[in-house]
Amino acid sequence: MDFFLQQCINGLTLGGFYALIALGYTMVFGVIQLINFAHGEFFAAGGYMGVILLSFCASMGFLETHPLLCLGGSMLLAMGYCAMLAMAVEKIAYMPLRRASRLSMLLSALGMSIFLQNGLMLTQGVYSKSYPTVFTNKVLHLGNVSISYMQIMTLALTAGLLVGLNALVFRTRIGTAMRATAQDKVMSALVGINANRVISMTFAIGAGLAAAAGIMVGMYYGTVRYDMGFVPGIKAFAAAVLGGIGNITGAMLGGLIIGLVEIFAAAYISGEYKDVFAFIILIAMLYFRPTGIMGENVDDTRV
Amino acid sequence: MQRIITKALVLSALCVLLISGTAVAKTLKIGTLSPITGPYAADGNDIKNGAVIAAEIFQQKGLLKGFDKIEVVSEDSACDPRQAVAAANKLLSQGVAFVDGAYCSSATIPSSEVLNEGPIPMITPASTNPDVTLRGLKYMWRMCGIDAHQSKSAVEFMAKVLKAKTVFIIDDKTTYSQHLAEYVAEAAKAAGIQVLAHDHVNEGDMDFSAVLTKIKQANPDVFYMSLQNSAAGIPFIKQLRQAGVKAQVLSQDAVYHPQFIEKAHDAAQGVYFTFGFIDDTTEMYKTFLKAYTAKVGGQPGGYAFYSFDAAWTMLTAVSKAGSTDPEKIRAEMMKMDMPGVTKRIKFDQNGDSGSNYIIQVVKGDKFVNYYDPSTGKFY
Numbered sequence: 182m183d184f185f186l187q188q189c190i191n192g193l194t195l196g197g198f199y200a201l202i203a204l205g206y207t208m209v210f211g212v213i214q215l216i217n218f219a220h221g222e223f224f225a226a227g228g229y230m231g232v233i234l235l236s237f238c239a240s241m242g243f244l245e246t247h248p249l250l251c252l253g254g255s256m257l258l259a260m261g262y263c264a265m266l267a268m269a270v271e272k273i274a275y276m277p278l279r280r281a282s283r284l285s286m287l288l289s290a291l292g293m294s295i296f297l298q299n300g301l302m303l304t305q306g307v308y309s310k311s312y313p314t315v316f317t318n319k320v321l322h323l324g325n326v327s328i329s330y331m332q333i334m335t336l337a338l339t340a341g342l343l344v345g346l347n348a349l350v351f352r353t354r355i356g357t358a359m360r361a362t363a364q365d366k367v368m369s370a371l372v373g374i375n376a377n378r379v380i381s382m383t384f385a386i387g388a389g390l391a392a393a394a395g396i397m398v399g400m401y402y403g404t405v406r407y408d409m410g411f412v413p414g415i416k417a418f419a420a421a422v423l424g425g426i427g428n429i430t431g432a433m434l435g436g437l438i439i440g441l442v443e444i445f446a447a448a449y450i451s452g453e454y455k456d457v458f459a460f461i462i463l464i465a466m467l468y469f470r471p472t473g474i475m476g477e478n479v480d481d482t483r484v
Numbered sequence: 485m486q487r488i489i490t491k492a493l494v495l496s497a498l499c500v501l502l503i504s505g506t507a508v509a510k511t512l513k514i515g516t517l518s519p520i521t522g523p524y525a526a527d528g529n530d531i532k533n534g535a536v537i538a539a540e541i542f543q544q545k546g547l548l549k550g551f552d553k554i555e556v557v558s559e560d561s562a563c564d565p566r567q568a569v570a571a572a573n574k575l576l577s578q579g580v581a582f583v584d585g586a587y588c589s590s591a592t593i594p595s596s597e598v599l600n601e602g603p604i605p606m607i608t609p610a611s612t613n614p615d616v617t618l619r620g621l622k623y624m625w626r627m628c629g630i631d632a633h634q635s636k637s638a639v640e641f642m643a644k645v646l647k648a649k650t651v652f653i654i655d656d657k658t659t660y661s662q663h664l665a666e667y668v669a670e671a672a673k674a675a676g677i678q679v680l681a682h683d684h685v686n687e688g689d690m691d692f693s694a695v696l697t698k699i700k701q702a703n704p705d706v707f708y709m710s711l712q713n714s715a716a717g718i719p720f721i722k723q724l725r726q727a728g729v730k731a732q733v734l735s736q737d738a739v740y741h742p743q744f745i746e747k748a749h750d751a752a753q754g755v756y757f758t759f760g761f762i763d764d765t766t767e768m769y770k771t772f773l774k775a776y777t778a779k780v781g782g783q784p785g786g787y788a789f790y791s792f793d794a795a796w797t798m799l800t801a802v803s804k805a806g807s808t809d810p811e812k813i814r815a816e817m818m819k820m821d822m823p824g825v826t827k828r829i830k831f832d833q834n835g836d837s838g839s840n841y842i843i844q845v846v847k848g849d850k851f852v853n854y855y856d857p858s859t860g861k862f863y
Contacts, residue, residue: 184697184698184701187697188694188697191691191693191694191697192694194693195691195693302521307521307522307523307525307526308525308526308715308743308747309523309715309718309719309747310747311718311746311747311748320726320728327727327728329726331726398690402690402691402719402722402723403718403719403722403723403726403748403751404718404719404722404747406523406715408522408523408688409690412688412690413690443691443694444691444693444694445694447685447694447695448694448697448698451683451684452654452683452684452685452686452694452695453657453683453684453685453686455686455694456686
């Protein structure tokens with residue numbers, strides 16, 4: 182039982198990361214029907230911004246005195262940076278192709294992904310970078326189940342970001358505009374919504390969330406590497422499809438499911454099969470329910 | 485028109501001069517094959533640098549016979565069988581005299597087939613899988629040890645020094661790591677150590693929490709970490725300490741790298757490694773280290789030493805043979821018996837140079853010699 186609970190916590194932490202990344206895929210797809218394959222690179226860029234900023238804090242000695250301030254500041258800056266990066270990518274690689282066929286945009290996205298990953302490799306080097314220890318490895322013991330503070334913090338932050346995003350999309354003006362654009366671009370333009378601005382915002386928000394995930398992954402696992410965006414990017418994409426692409430709640434659910442399935446496959450079958458099971462779930466879902474878990478009410482809630 | 489023709493004539497004359505100028509100076513082209521990009525680039529660059537420095541010192545000492553200078557051609561194997569084969573073909577077409585490489589056994593094995601068909605002699609500084617030399621290839625040599633010996637040393641250390649009753653084994657499913665893990669599992673069983681589990685992770689994984697929870701629950705005396713590279717070892721050991729696994733950790737030569745200590749400093753303390761014994765008091769060692777610090781800077785990884793020896797040995801063979809004829813190089817290689825940086829260089833008929841694995845431990849900022857399984861003595 183303890184083993185099971187411990188693996189649940191592991192799975193939720195991993196799933197939370199996938200959910201944060203998956204949101205970017207799903208939101209962009211909702212608005213311009215593009216699978217943004219460069220999205221995983223925003224996650225990697227966020228991880229790198231985090232390590233640069235936190236190392237800077239550590240070298241100034243702030244990290245020991247004000248850990249939360251450093252972390253919060255780094256996270257906001259990294260999210261802002263990635264948001265701007267995503268907006269730039271959208272302007273350069275996707276906007277000129279908005280009227281072209283979908284395939285052109287998809288290829289442009291793949292190219293952008295390769296470009297960004299190699300850019301990261303050339304500027305930051307091929308070696309992995311170590312995160313400075315923000316919090317000591319304190320562990321909370323509940324019976325035989327142990328949760329590290331790091332895990333609690335990542336879980337709490339992930340939950341906070343997810344709730345925040347929900348509020349943003351369903352309660353604010355920009356959220357309403359996003360949903361309107363997703364439903365009907367022409368009609369929303371007729372009622373005075375600036376589609377370009379909405380699309381830009383969607384990219385920015387998605388990349389910001391991915392950047393937050395990047396920092397948390399870096400802190401949680403200890404290192405970042407230039408190619409770290411690829412595999413989680415693919416898994417998060419799978420999560421988005423699993424939840425019903427275009428649907429925000431679906432992406433969150435999909436992320437958690439993929440995370441949990443992966444951990445349980447590793448825990449109860451074998452570590453080598455964890456990716457296999459993550460994708461078996463996806464294939465099975467697509468076979469029996471091609472729209473994904475939340476695919477039905479796609480018109481009401483998608484962004 | 486006249487002018488253009490004159491110009492063209494003058495230009496072509498210049499070109500001929502340039503070409504003949506380079507042709508007069510006889511250049512010996514040698515190749516390196518290692519992962520220069522990608523996650524294994526740390527070791528790959530060590531291999532490249534080792535060969536470059538060997539070529540430099542070899543020339544400086546005036547040991548080069550029959551050629552005027554050495555040119556090192558470095559190709560990227562990316563630790564990928566397909567790319568390694570493409571890179572080997574590229575080296576083949578460039579007409580290198582021999583190839584020093586590759587790093588991952590999974591890349592060395594297919595690329596050696598291509599090179600042996602060339603034929604171009606190949607010497608690996610780092611691939612420890614037995615199949616690298618046991619396929620009967622005529623022009624294949626190995627500077628490092630073999631996994632069959634490495635696993636034996638590892639298990640001896642577990643049984644005699646760590647007094648282990650149980651072991652938990654992990655590998656990341658590469659040709660190298662999986663076979664080594666299997667040898668360790670076999671040897672452990674034979675030595676009366678119970679193998680609690682032999683689990684796998686995937687190459688390039690970031691999250692090891694599920695497997696770590698399993699290890700924690702199994703509570704083994706020793707945890708054997710068989711991974712392809714320090715790039716995987718760093719996050720693994722960090723997460724292992726965070727998960728509170730109490731077992732002693734034993735790892736192997738591929739994870740052995742200064743990066744491992746640098747990037748996982750606190751978590752790395754007390755981790756044991758099997759690695760070939762390198763005598764750091766010899767003249768050759770000091771010469772190499774000095775040249776390395778001057779040229780590259782910092783502390784070389786273990787395979788820089790082996791790559792230096794590999795290139796040095798081949799250069800000696802080429803110089804003695806006075807030609808790049810593979811047959812003559814082979815004859816010289818088989819006669820070879822000389823001191824190197826890592827060991828006394830001498831090959832058996834398979835092209836192996838023997839293993840001399842010892843146990844090292846991470847202490848502070850460096851690896852420290854700890855135990856020699858062949859003599860049963862501590863350092």
